[in-house]
Amino acid sequence: MVQTPSTMLPLGTRAPAFELPDPAAGLRRSLSSLRGGSGTVVMFICNHCPYVIHVKAELARLAQDYQPRGFGFVAISSNDVEHYPQDAPALMRDFAAAAGFSFPYLYDETQDVARAYQAACTPDFFVFDADLQLVYRGQLDDSRPGNGKPVTGHAMRAAFDALLAGQAIAADQQPSVGCNIKWKRA
Numbered sequence: 001m002v003q004t005p006s007t008m009l010p011l012g013t014r015a016p017a018f019e020l021p022d023p024a025a026g027l028r029r030s031l032s033s034l035r036g037g038s039g040t041v042v043m044f045i046c047n048h049c050p051y052v053i054h055v056k057a058e059l060a061r062l063a064q065d066y067q068p069r070g071f072g073f074v075a076i077s078s079n080d081v082e083h084y085p086q087d088a089p090a091l092m093r094d095f096a097a098a099a100g101f102s103f104p105y106l107y108d109e110t111q112d113v114a115r116a117y118q119a120a121c122t123p124d125f126f127v128f129d130a131d132l133q134l135v136y137r138g139q140l141d142d143s144r145p146g147n148g149k150p151v152t153g154h155a156m157r158a159a160f161d162a163l164l165a166g167q168a169i170a171a172d173q174q175p176s177v178g179c180n181i182k183w184k185r186a
Helices: 050-069 089-099 112-117 154-165
Strands: 019-022 027-030 039-044 071-077 105-107 124-129 134-138 177-180
Touching: 039 050, 039 112, 039 154, 050 071, 050 089, 050 154, 050 177, 089 105, 124 154, 134 154
Parallel strands: 039 071, 071 105
Antiparallel strands: 019 027, 019 105, 039 124, 124 134
């Protein structure tokens, strides 16, 4: 399993706008409709990645814990489904339901949204403040498949808690690592 690190989009970057299909709901959703009053979390994930599978229960818990506190959550799959059919939109519905996601899981067929966010891996996490300015990008926590460390979400939880308390989030952030996004072949 090859680890690909996130590219670490510069802090302060404004969240790129998007409107993507939500396979579970059968409609399109935009960033503006999903943003939260306290902050917005944009996650690039996919169905088959062992890194995502390793943390999917914690992603559901994070949303359960922080959506009531004003955070908007959205997951996006940008993988090439022609070559990775296990990430197809119909299977995204099943994956999200089985994982207990309380947030939309959108499909980025053109991969334009992944490019706009400079997403590199799954999972890749971006946390924006109430004004949609990037305040955190990096790892969920120190756990990786097979390293024996518990999945706690401590790095992202610390960022959420600091944002809620009006405190600065440390700029020294560790990149997320995971499978590379499966880009379409030219």
